[in-house]
Amino acid sequence: MTIKEQQDNIIADFEVFGDWMEKYEYIIQLGKDLPLIDPTYKTDDNLIRGCQSKVWLHAEMQGDKLVFTADSDAVITKGLVALMIQVLSHQAPKDIANADIYFIDAIGLTSHLSPTRSNGLLSMLKQIKLYAIGYQAKSVQQN
Amino acid sequence: METATAKNTIWPDVELIRNEFPILQQTVNGNPLVYLDNGATTQKPVQVIRAMQEYYTGYNSNVHRGVHTLSQKATSAYEAARHQVAAYIGAHHHEVVFTKGTTDAINLVAAGFRRAFLHEGDEVIISGMEHHSNIVPWQLACEEKKAHLKVIPVTDQGELDMDTFAAMLNPRVKIVSVAWVSNTLGTINPVKDIIAMAHAKGIPVLLDAAQAAAHTPIKVHELDVDFLALSAHKVYGPTGIGILYGKESWLQQLPPYQGGGDMIKHVTFEKTTYAEPPLKFEAGTPAICEAIGFGAAVAYVTQLGIHKIQAYEHQLTEYAVAQLKTIPELRLIGESRHRAGAISFLIGQHHPSDVGVLLDQQGIAVRTGHHCTQPLMDRFECPGTVRASLALYNTTADIDRLVAGVQKAVTLLG
Numbered sequence: 001m002t003i004k005e006q007q008d009n010i011i012a013d014f015e016v017f018g019d020w021m022e023k024y025e026y027i028i029q030l031g032k033d034l035p036l037i038d039p040t041y042k043t044d045d046n047l048i049r050g051c052q053s054k055v056w057l058h059a060e061m062q063g064d065k066l067v068f069t070a071d072s073d074a075v076i077t078k079g080l081v082a083l084m085i086q087v088l089s090h091q092a093p094k095d096i097a098n099a100d101i102y103f104i105d106a107i108g109l110t111s112h113l114s115p116t117r118s119n120g121l122l123s124m125l126k127q128i129k130l131y132a133i134g135y136q137a138k139s140v141q142q143n
Numbered sequence: 144m145e146t147a148t149a150k151n152t153i154w155p156d157v158e159l160i161r162n163e164f165p166i167l168q169q170t171v172n173g174n175p176l177v178y179l180d181n182g183a184t185t186q187k188p189v190q191v192i193r194a195m196q197e198y199y200t201g202y203n204s205n206v207h208r209g210v211h212t213l214s215q216k217a218t219s220a221y222e223a224a225r226h227q228v229a230a231y232i233g234a235h236h237h238e239v240v241f242t243k244g245t246t247d248a249i250n251l252v253a254a255g256f257r258r259a260f261l262h263e264g265d266e267v268i269i270s271g272m273e274h275h276s277n278i279v280p281w282q283l284a285c286e287e288k289k290a291h292l293k294v295i296p297v298t299d300q301g302e303l304d305m306d307t308f309a310a311m312l313n314p315r316v317k318i319v320s321v322a323w324v325s326n327t328l329g330t331i332n333p334v335k336d337i338i339a340m341a342h343a344k345g346i347p348v349l350l351d352a353a354q355a356a357a358h359t360p361i362k363v364h365e366l367d368v369d370f371l372a373l374s375a376h377k378v379y380g381p382t383g384i385g386i387l388y389g390k391e392s393w394l395q396q397l398p399p400y401q402g403g404g405d406m407i408k409h410v411t412f413e414k415t416t417y418a419e420p421p422l423k424f425e426a427g428t429p430a431i432c433e434a435i436g437f438g439a440a441v442a443y444v445t446q447l448g449i450h451k452i453q454a455y456e457h458q459l460t461e462y463a464v465a466q467l468k469t470i471p472e473l474r475l476i477g478e479s480r481h482r483a484g485a486i487s488f489l490i491g492q493h494h495p496s497d498v499g500v501l502l503d504q505q506g507i508a509v510r511t512g513h514h515c516t517q518p519l520m521d522r523f524e525c526p527g528t529v530r531a532s533l534a535l536y537n538t539t540a541d542i543d544r545l546v547a548g549v550q551k552a553v554t555l556l557g
Contacts, residue, residue, distance in 0.1 A: 020504050021551075021555060024500075024501065024504065025555055028497075028555060028556060028557065052495070052496035052511060052512050052527070053496045073494055074494035074496045075493070075556065076496070076497045076500050077494075077496065077497075
């Protein structure tokens with residue numbers, strides 16, 4: 001699935017929720033279901049510091065796809081991280097670098113991406129893009 | 144269940160008072176706003192907003208030395224505000240320096256001590272429950288002078304270990320700088336004892352009164368405190384202004400903080416002589432409108448009666464603590480015998496930010512995080528807390544909404 005298709009799927013999933021509680025219940029469940037990051041990757045180097053909650057993000061190439069694993073000490077942040085990973089993991093670095101991320105807005109969680117929220121999600125998106133640009137540059141060099 | 148109005152026996156007027164705060168009359172995320180983040184900043188009554196609007200629409204002008212009518216009017220209002228704030232804390236007006244806020248006031252004293260009184264091997268005493276603004280300025284001063292920062296330990300209940308404090312006082316200590324009320328734990332520290340014990344050894348005391356100023360009567364001369372810092376925005380006034388109270392003798396001795404206009408007597412390229420305190424410490428055009436707003440804020444609190452506010456908030460705090468304790472997963476951080484209305488808690492193993500997000504969805508504003516007291520969070524081995532902090536316009540109905548909101552968050556977080 002493309003990044004766009006992944007986002008459209010999530011938007012469709014969220015359309016069924018009647019109120020904020022159902023929405024957050026789902027995010028919390030996603031947070032609980034997110035496979036834990038390999039503890040060896042839960043290092044300070046992989047830590048994205050938000051003011052409130054911590055997010056760890058690890059990136060590695062598998063074939064020509066960039067794969068992300070992540071964790072957070074706050075479950076709602078972790079659920080949002082899971083959504084971000086669902087959209088952007090297992091994609092080509094070039095596609096990740098160029099991706100337009102619109103689903104957070106469309107599902108009514110824009111405030112979580114605001115810099116003032118300081119939950120690390122915006123920093124995480126920036127870091128994902130940086131990894132993608134980095135791996136893209138590396139593959140260009142190798143070719 | 145008893146109704147909120149039935150419980151407000153001390154202050155049945157609270158609903159009328161709420162009407163004086165325009166910001167409280169709104170919904171957030173579809174629910175009437177419950178504002179419980181007063182430790183961070185308080186909301187402003189129309190009296191304050193009006194005073195500030197009148198300044199900008201009627202007599203905005205720079206203060207001091209102006210011969211024209213508007214400048215004289217602005218100067219009178221600015222100095223009248225100083226008198227109002229001085230009266231509020233039981234000080235003489237010439238002992239009250241306008242600053243940007245509590246942080247600025249503490250930095251002023253720390254910078255003065257660094258330059259004039261602190262030497263290698265000296266000690267500065269703070270406590271384990273200080274806000275970063277009463278840690279870092281002293282740390283900077285001590286680092287520069289190779290002096291030592293000493294910390295009064297905090298007990299499991301969230302109180303200062305006074306026996307250890309007594310043992311820490313020695314001739315090398317140049318100042319004791321502690322919070323009157325902890326912004327994180329709500330603990331009211333025994334400041335009279337602290338001052339008496341320090342003075343017995345000839346050591347001056349600075350009180351960070353940021354969290355006390357809106358909730359407790361302050362009488363600096365009775366307290367015999369040497370310095371006291373507070374911020375207007377935590378006392379229903381505007382941001383960007385606060386005060387440093389200093390005993391006259393200390394303000395005379397303390398060197399100037401910043402140089403510029405207004406703080407001088409005479410300037411030549413060879414030497415500058417300084418104005419008398421408090422102007423010695425007020426370089427540049429001050430926050431005139433904010434000072435006038437601050438004056439209006441303390442006038443508002445004075446008119447309501449700080450003793451009445453204290454009694455009401457005490458009752459409300461007891462109610463809040465009792466109600467929160469009915470939530471089985473809830474653990475209070477800070478259970479001092481003497482406490483104010485800043486109530487920190489954790490819910491099971493849930494991250495404070497998760498609880499905060501879910502309360503916000505219900506229109507309830509609390510603060511989550513370390514509250515600028517990271518060493519204290521380390522002491523209690525938590526990443527942060529959820530903090531509800533009360534003000535005079537909060538009601539038992541607000542507390543009931545908080546408790547129901549937390550219960551809903553617990554259900555959702557599972």
